[in-house]
Amino acid sequence: MVAKMNPDLKKERENASFDPEKITNFLYGGQESVKRKRELESLALNDPDYQHEDLNFMSREQQYETQLKKGILMVTKMKELKITSAQDQLFYTSAVLVSDVHPMSVHTRMFLPTLYGQATEQQKDKWLKLAENYTIIGTYAQTEIGHGTFVRGLETTATYDPKTQEFILNTPTLSASKWWPGGMGKTSNYVVLMAQLYIYGKSYGIHPFMLQIRSLEDHKPLPGVTVGDIGPKFGYDVMDNGFLSLNNVRIPRENMLMKYSRVEPDGTYVRPPSTKLAYGTMVQVRAGIVMFSGMNLAKAVTIATRYSCVRRQSEMKPGHPEPQVLDYVTQQYKLFPYLAAAYAFWLTGQTMMSVYTTSSSQISKGDISVLPELHALSAGLKALSSSMANVGMEECRLACGGHGYSHASGLPRLYTNATPASTAEGEHVVLMLQTARYLMKSYNQSLQGEKLAGSVAYLSGVQLVPAAGRTRNMLDLGALCDAFRHRAARIVGEAAAQLRSEMQGGKDQADAWNASSVDLTKAAMAHSQYFVVKTFAERLTDSRLDSSISAVLTRLCQLHALHGLVTNSGDFLEDGYLTGSDIRQARRHINALMAKLRPDAVALVDAFDFPDGILNSILGRYDGNVYQHLLEWAKASPLNKTDVHQSYHKYLKPFLEANRAKL
Numbered sequence: 001m002v003a004k005m006n007p008d009l010k011k012e013r014e015n016a017s018f019d020p021e022k023i024t025n026f027l028y029g030g031q032e033s034v035k036r037k038r039e040l041e042s043l044a045l046n047d048p049d050y051q052h053e054d055l056n057f058m059s060r061e062q063q064y065e066t067q068l069k070k071g072i073l074m075v076t077k078m079k080e081l082k083i084t085s086a087q088d089q090l091f092y093t094s095a096v097l098v099s100d101v102h103p104m105s106v107h108t109r110m111f112l113p114t115l116y117g118q119a120t121e122q123q124k125d126k127w128l129k130l131a132e133n134y135t136i137i138g139t140y141a142q143t144e145i146g147h148g149t150f151v152r153g154l155e156t157t158a159t160y161d162p163k164t165q166e167f168i169l170n171t172p173t174l175s176a177s178k179w180w181p182g183g184m185g186k187t188s189n190y191v192v193l194m195a196q197l198y199i200y201g202k203s204y205g206i207h208p209f210m211l212q213i214r215s216l217e218d219h220k221p222l223p224g225v226t227v228g229d230i231g232p233k234f235g236y237d238v239m240d241n242g243f244l245s246l247n248n249v250r251i252p253r254e255n256m257l258m259k260y261s262r263v264e265p266d267g268t269y270v271r272p273p274s275t276k277l278a279y280g281t282m283v284q285v286r287a288g289i290v291m292f293s294g295m296n297l298a299k300a301v302t303i304a305t306r307y308s309c310v311r312r313q314s315e316m317k318p319g320h321p322e323p324q325v326l327d328y329v330t331q332q333y334k335l336f337p338y339l340a341a342a343y344a345f346w347l348t349g350q351t352m353m354s355v356y357t358t359s360s361s362q363i364s365k366g367d368i369s370v371l372p373e374l375h376a377l378s379a380g381l382k383a384l385s386s387s388m389a390n391v392g393m394e395e396c397r398l399a400c401g402g403h404g405y406s407h408a409s410g411l412p413r414l415y416t417n418a419t420p421a422s423t424a425e426g427e428h429v430v431l432m433l434q435t436a437r438y439l440m441k442s443y444n445q446s447l448q449g450e451k452l453a454g455s456v457a458y459l460s461g462v463q464l465v466p467a468a469g470r471t472r473n474m475l476d477l478g479a480l481c482d483a484f485r486h487r488a489a490r491i492v493g494e495a496a497a498q499l500r501s502e503m504q505g506g507k508d509q510a511d512a513w514n515a516s517s518v519d520l521t522k523a524a525m526a527h528s529q530y531f532v533v534k535t536f537a538e539r540l541t542d543s544r545l546d547s548s549i550s551a552v553l554t555r556l557c558q559l560h561a562l563h564g565l566v567t568n569s570g571d572f573l574e575d576g577y578l579t580g581s582d583i584r585q586a587r588r589h590i591n592a593l594m595a596k597l598r599p600d601a602v603a604l605v606d607a608f609d610f611p612d613g614i615l616n617s618i619l620g621r622y623d624g625n626v627y628q629h630l631l632e633w634a635k636a637s638p639l640n641k642t643d644v645h646q647s648y649h650k651y652l653k654p655f656l657e658a659n660r661a662k663l
């Protein structure tokens with residue numbers, strides 16, 4: 001029997017100004033792609049082999065086991081079903097895994113990409129097939145208990161022994177123990193080990209090495225290897241993040257991944273074109289995190305928006321029926337800016353991935369000139385998108401009131417699994433400072449008359465003329481992009497001036513950098529925000545965009561820009577570029593835009609096209625039948641298996657009886 005749709009949600013859908021399918025096609029790159037996505041999703045969601053008890057009702061060990069089984073089934077079935085393209089795999093795996101990962105995820109996301117990116121053809125012949133086949137399962141072992149951010153400071157050593165043509169691997173101190181790699185605790189039998197290369201006592205910096213850590217016969221740690229799980233975390237329960245220490249473990253010379261740098265049998269070191277090529281896998285994942293953050297935010301906003309149309313609370317007018325909570329303008333102000341941000345990061349994520357693809361093909365042809373721009377852009381956007389998603393997902397949870405706190409909402413699990421994206425693959429501030437470093441360099445080049453290209457082109461010959469008194473239409477996307485560009489250029493210029501003045505005041509470069517670092521991160525943030533606003537606006541100029549959806553997408557883009565402008569209003573006012581009256585106008589526009597977006601809110605989240613199985617949220621159900629399913633879900637809790645829990649007999653009964661006896 002098909003369940004009836006909640007009448008409020010039904011009405012929302014009937015009243016929308018556009019057909020959400022058109023936006024779905026825009027977001028996923030066309031009708032064919034959407035069709036394929038739905039086929040793959042339904043294949044996964046209807047497969048009885050993937051059904052299991054709710055992970056929220058399981059212990060961590062059970063969760064690990066369940067997701068491992070599921071991950072193994074998933075990779076086996078993808079092979080059988082010939083699901084091979086990256087896009088198809090993403091559609092299928094998203095439906096199998098929902099908002100979780102599986103213990104071999106780092107194998108797919110980092111171990112394999114490191115082999116593709118860092119191994120020679122000969123090494124690929126040796127390992128790729130084994131890794132693609134899951135004959136060997138690997139992870140990316142870089143972070144140590146004492147150092148994660150400071151990659152150059154890692155302590156694990158790979159010392160070349162020319163006599164045997166082997167590397168001797170050691171974690172010489174407690175702080176050198178590898179710590180965090182996903183899937184290392186219990187699952188992997190191989191790692192890519194990032195270690196300091198030593199030849200004849202001389203250090204050559206961080207390099208990747210293939211290391212077998214467990215027996216392929218009985219999975220026991222190999223001699224010299226101590227390995228295990230690091231214990232429960234804030235989330236990511238299904239993942240066995242691990243520790244690893246090494247004591248004089250020998251590997252053959254051929255196990256150093258030598259696409260870019262080499263050690264010859266006699267110990268001669270051949271330098272790479274850039275030492276930063278060894279960081280390539282991190283750059284790839286950072287680029288992917290922009291889209292990942294947009295999607296997670298989209299999921300959270302879908303849940304909170306649908307629920308806000310089903311939920312009725314309080315009286316807006318005395319004696320009137322309780323309104324849908326989404327009719328409260330404060331609720332719209334909680335959700336709509338993140339709805340707009342989800343679209344912004346979704347589209348920017350696509351642009352970031354295409355920049356990544358183009359740049360990496362140039363790099364593989366030997367042109368490394370694109371590396372600095374790629375690194376700076378992916379670092380800043382990764383940091384901005386993940387932090388925005390964190391704040392947005394939490395706001396969505398709060399917007400769902402008490403039910404948002406229940407695992408039934410899907411929001412706690414979504415949040416705790418997605419929030420590492422702010423820390424892992426480079427901590428937020430650290431990455432912003434990397435972008436700032438590129439901005440300072442580019443800005444100084446522009447002062448010397450050099451013409452800049454790419455994301456920093458706007459720093460060339462920028463005219464920081466205060467434009468107060470000018471009448472502006474604060475809804476004009478061109479004017480909004482100009483405002484963000486001006487703000488970014490000004491803050492970059494001021495951070496550069498601050499840095500200079502610290503140095504002129506007697507500080508050396510490092511101290512001056514540290515003293516200016518709050519302004520520098522602000523510059524990187526302003527630069528990244530400008531890039532997102534500009535990208536969103538540019539995507540709307542696509543001539544293939546149907547006019548019925550370009551109106552509503554333009555409203556979202558305006559809201560995204562205006563909300564960023566109002567929440568950072570000081571930045572725009574500080575040099576008089578905008579006036580108090582502009583900001584007041586912006587605030588009024590936000591209210592008007594929210595009122596216009598209100599009837600389209602459900603259609604806008606429907607357009608993300610997350611089936612219920614992927615949202616995994618009772619509050620976000622497509623049919624809106626929330627209360628009935630909340631009750632059913634609660635009844636399934638293991639604590640409700642019996643009316644009287646065994647602990648009553650063990651603890652509560654004697655306690656009550658003892659108290660009664662004292663009366």
Ligand SMILES: CCCCCCCCCCCCCCCCCC(=O)SCCNC(=O)CCNC(=O)[C@H](O)C(C)(C)COP(=O)(O)OP(=O)(O)OC[C@H]1O[C@@H](n2cnc3c(N)ncnc32)[C@H](O)[C@@H]1OP(=O)(O)O
Pocket residue numbers: 106109140142143148149150151152182276277279280282283284285288289292371372375418420421423424425426427430434437438441
């Ligand atoms: C495909 C789809 C994917 C989908 C993705 C979905 C993902 C889901 C994610 C969910 C989250 C869960 C995570 C699970 C996996 C986590 C794995 C990890 O964390 S693994 C562990 C992750 N760990 C981390 O992320 C560690 C973070 N730390 C680091 O990356 C580095 O230590 C550093 C970058 C901070 C500094 O590096 P250092 O060597 O000290 O460099 P200096 O500062 O001295 O600067 C010198 C020069 O180098 C330049 N440059 C630097 N980097 C690059 C680059 N990559 N390139 C080019 N250039 C670069 C720099 O600009 C400067 O240039 P210049 O000014 O001289 O011209």
Ligand SMILES: Cc1cc2nc3c(=O)[nH]c(=O)nc-3n(C[C@H](O)[C@H](O)[C@H](O)COP(=O)(O)OP(=O)(O)OC[C@H]3O[C@@H](n4cnc5c(N)ncnc54)[C@H](O)[C@@H]3O)c2cc1C
Pocket residue numbers: 106139140141142143146147148149150179180181182236241420423424425426427428429430433
């Ligand atoms: C869920 C999860 C999965 C992970 N998976 C893996 C994996 O598979 N493989 C792997 O190798 N690693 C993995 N990591 C480790 C991760 O990459 C690191 O934790 C991350 O890079 C941050 O480094 P850190 O822990 O050393 O933080 P720290 O650098 O110690 O950060 C602590 C504080 O110091 C500040 N700080 C540090 N350096 C600077 C600086 N230069 N300037 C200003 N402030 C600074 C930071 O801003 C932060 O506030 C994972 C981590 C998590 C949480």
